[in-house]
Amino acid sequence: MDPEYFRSDMCWGTLGTVRPHSNFHPDRDVELLLLALEKKDSATLVRILTNRNNDQRQILAKTFEDLTQKELGAALKKGLSGDLERLLLELMMPPLQYEAYRLQEAMAGVGTDEESLLEILCTRTGPELKQISSIYRHMYKKELEKELRSETSGDFAKLIVALLNKEDVAGLVHKDAETLLQTLNGKKCDAGLWIEILTSRDPDHLRKVLDEVEYQSGLFLEEAFDKRFSGDLRLGLKVLVQCLQNPDLYLAKRINTMKVPLTQRVMVSHCEEDLLSIRAAFIKHTGTSLYSALQNHFKGDLLVALLNICRSED
Structure with missing residues (x-):
């Protein structure tokens, strides 16, 4: 250092x-x-x-x-x-250009890395995603929304596109919670209502809504999703809820895979914004500091680079 x-x-x-x-x-x-x-x-x-x-x-x-x-x-x-x-x-990439690059990488080659798409779309704000879409168009001469649609399908595609275009609109906590509870109690769970509400309210409002849904239903939302949804949509809703309830913990778990390039990409993406908070969540979740954990999994110049980005022991 x-x-x-x-x-x-x-x-x-x-x-x-x-x-x-x-x-x-x-x-x-x-x-x-x-x-x-x-x-x-x-x-x-x-x-x-x-x-x-x-x-x-x-x-x-x-x-x-x-x-x-x-x-x-x-x-x-x-x-x-x-x-x-x-x-x-x-x-060396500017931050939002880097996010556009990460989205393209998640869609490149055989198979799509759905969780990396979700990570970026769930942790970036609506205005940031608009800028990322513009940068993506400039970098790759393609429309990001069209690319996302071509890589996904069904209700999961609807969720992904809604996240890309998310915005904050006014809503009533009790009313939104009741709407979501009704979908859980019915014979068929309406994914559209979950997508609509979870991608069109500000995070503070949604945290209150989700707390109310869990309290009234007596279920953690991950349990409810396991019962009512399947496949990529279930994954998408789980990631979205985790990012709303505790984004630092979600990102700490992503880093804790200790897989290149996943660990380094999350660290690079967040090193100038909130990596200190993610470090705190990491040690609380694992019982080990991120600085020490990196030393157990990487070596050489790559380790030195990651330690410099992490910055210090907790």
């Missing part, structure tokens, strides 16, 4: 773990990056790129290109390989 990272008099009022470097000199950093690339010194690449925040990394990319007439990303791709290459390239 760069020792100068902590030598800062700035306000640290953030739940992110990666923050602006207080003694940032892009010209000097680029000189060090060039030398590291020439010598294949991956440790220096990791030290610099994981100890600068995304805005600073974008400045480094611009400075690198101005100096060399080459893209920093292309140079990293040429000089590195494997998981470390992917991690550093992903760190």
Whole structure:
């Protein structure tokens, strides 16, 4: 870890773990990056790129290109390989571009990674998703909604599209709770009402609605979903409810798979926003700090990079 990272008099009022470097000199950093690339010194690449925040990394990319007439990303791709290459390239993406990339990756190849789609769509706000859709169109020359429809089907497709287009509208807690309770008590559970309500109310309102539904039904919603739904729709509703009730815990469980690239992608996605909160949920859930858990599952420069993103022991 760069020792100068902590030598800062700035306000640290953030739940992110990666923050602006207080003694940032892009010209000097680029000189060090060039030398590291020439010598294949991956440790220096990791030290610099994981100890600068995304805005600073974008400045480094611009400075690198101005100096060399080459893209920093292309140079990293040429000089590195494997998981470390992917991690550093992903760190170089602007945040919402990275989310668009993650959505495309979840749909690429044979089979769709439904839970990664759900993770992003459930944890991002409506305005953020509108920006991500626009960025996706620019990056891939395709409409994100159309791509999501082609990769999903049935009520699950309706849920996915509704999440992409979610917005906050006024609602009454008691009325919404009664509507959902009636679907659980009927012979056939109307998925459409769940989709409509859970994708068109603000999170605070929905948490109250879900608490009321669980209290009145005497069931945890995951139990109710197991009884009334199946397949991808059941998974989708479970993930959505988990993200509404305790998003930090849900993301901590995702990280706890300790699978590359899942663990690193959640960490990169949240390192400048709320990884401190996710770390707290992780240690509460597992009894082990994220910093220690990473050391038990990864090694080498990839481990150093992930530890720098995690930042410290709890």
